[in-house]
Amino acid sequence: MNPHFSSNTGSAIVSNLVSVIVANREYLSEVDGAIGDGDHGINMAKGFSRCGKSLEGRQLPLAEALDELTLALMEGIGGSMGPLYGSLFIGMADAVRGRDDIDAAGFARLLRGGLTSLQDITDAGVGDKCLMDTLIPAVEAFEQAHAQHATFSEALGKMKSAASQGRDSTRDLIAKIGRASRLGERSLGALDAGAVSCCLILTNLAESAQAHLQE
Template sequence: MSEVVVIKNGVDVVDDLINVIVSNRDYLSEIDGAIGDGDHGINMAKGFNICKKRIDGKQLTLSEALAELSDSLMEGIGGSMGPLYGCIFTGWSDSVQGKTELTKEDVQAMLANGMSELQDISPAQKGDKCLVDTLFPATDSFAQAVKDGKTFKEALNIMKDAAAKGRDSTKDLVAKIGRASRLGERSRGVLDAGATSCCLLVTQLADSIEARMN
């Protein structure tokens, strides 16, 4: 199996990300309803559908398609999630600019840049019960897997496992950021919607890359 993945059309990968969010719209809103406004899935699906209309039928690099996704979320989602996810996807986009082939090192750099862009606008830390609890472990675990000499596929699977564990960890956390933080101890016992949507996206990214391995 090749350690280089060819991305013939970046729209196809971003379409996969769009589809996983849109198909989980109700699930994400249901989770959010336990300690939030109950609109996370609705808002995310709205922003991702805006991107769908923008990129449908186009031939774009992965960087260009991710940039369209970032812009769509920045413009189409109210509250904090648009800017947060927008920054992540901007980081991913900038890192793979001009690339039509991805190595595991490219994906490592892409993930790290997304995390860095997020940190530029958000003080959130692991343990705050938010998307960071998924994104940071996923990013760090992939980097460690590459450092340990794991294959591309192995590193992707390690990242997926870390993302799922990060998502699940939020169930026992007390929210320290966002609207849910007002609930204090009452925020414990349910998954965080942002961590859950982030897990869906990271997992789908890994699956989309793996599907294009020869």
């Protein structure tokens, strides 16, 4: 059988996402403070922590664990990030719902499902200085690697690299959407907080998938 991980690791995978966001609470708010309100880390940690509490003692399949994360973010985060990340995670959940095992093709569907769901509520794209600068290149890198018959592990590595490069690219962009867009050229030189949190999420997701891989 192709390398895959069991959907039954869902609670562990989502709990890892909770941990990485909570651990980077201050850093994310610091990044956001350069050109935003400075509360991105606070809000993200609040929503993710809420999910962490709901997962305690429960062994959920990945889709259901992502459902819990979606609900926590939609209800627990103010502003635009709750709906944005909520849409991402519900799209991911729907793409793997009912599946026992997730191989590279399934993971590609999960990533594309999340992106498509997010694109249903926003026209933002690469170059707008936002989380899409991280997400779109990462999804495309995994899909391209998979199409070129890379191993699951190799494709995850390509995804992580693309996410990091996308995050870093926002430093040289002028914000075109959100509160930072009011700053115009003064937004140059700072990372976008959404791109940073998205990179943390995708990197952790890749590392969790890697850790649970089995032949």
